[in-house]
Amino acid sequence: MTDPREAAARYRAQQHGADEEEGGTPPGIAAAVDRAAFIETAIQVAIRRGDFDDLPGAGKPLEGLGTHHDPDWWIRRKIETENLTGLGPPAILLRSEDKGLDAELDLLGREADVRTVLEDFNRRVYEARRQLQGGPPVVTSPRDIDAEVAAWSARRSARVAAASAEEPAPPARRRFGIRRRD
Incomplete structure (x- = not known):
């Protein structure tokens, strides 16, 4: 089974006119895929090490969530926290x-x-x-x-x-x- 990121990179490369037989994915897309893979690997290693265990607020509900849906909640919270x-x-x-x-x-x-x-x-x-x-x-x-x-x-x-x-x-x-x- 192929990695979805690699499949997406191949698709983008085909859309940009780069053929896999002619030299692979374009350098910008390959660098973005490598960077995303590196970040994902670093996150998984940190999870296995337990770096994300016992963080403040773990297992608690997010504060500030009301009982009704407010699509502008983030605007209101930003204005309140920054005293704008x-x-x-x-x-x-x-x-x-x-x-x-x-x-x-x-x-x-x-x-x-x-x-x-x-x-x-x-x-x-x-x-x-x-x-x-x-x-x-x-x-x-x-x-x-x-x-x-x-x-x-x-x-x-x-x-x-x-x-x-x-x-x-x-x-x-x-x-x-x-x-x-x-």
């Missing part, structure tokens, strides 16, 4: 931005700024829905600007009330250096 920002399909970027949008809005001090940020976010959601480049579907919904401004205002007033309740009244000031003569 601004990279990836618009659908994934909008999902992650949607999660942290309330915290970003809470940092703003004016209602006009909140409205501007929300209008920009909604514009990008609509653009991502209209794109024809493929990628994961856009499931992020646009935000209702008036409702979000009302929620921002309520969170802001609650923070101000909590901050004023925590701060004790300043002590009465005594003026030094001024003497009264009665």
Whole structure:
């Protein structure tokens, strides 16, 4: 029985016009077959020696596999492990931005700024829905600007009330250096 790699090399050689009677396989293909055979032999020798025994994670399931099939799992994992920002399909970027949008809005001090940020976010959601480049579907919904401004205002007033309740009244000031003569 012949080795499948050798058969594949002979087939490629015939496709490239090299005849076995004229001198064998072309040098590039022969080198690739030799390299593949060397690597496979080295792996088999390492397995017999036990170099792959007791590796960390042996016999354990792969971490990060969910219960549902996600074709973009590798993109999401790469973005998370590398802490990359601004990279990836618009659908994934909008999902992650949607999660942290309330915290970003809470940092703003004016209602006009909140409205501007929300209008920009909604514009990008609509653009991502209209794109024809493929990628994961856009499931992020646009935000209702008036409702979000009302929620921002309520969170802001609650923070101000909590901050004023925590701060004790300043002590009465005594003026030094001024003497009264009665």
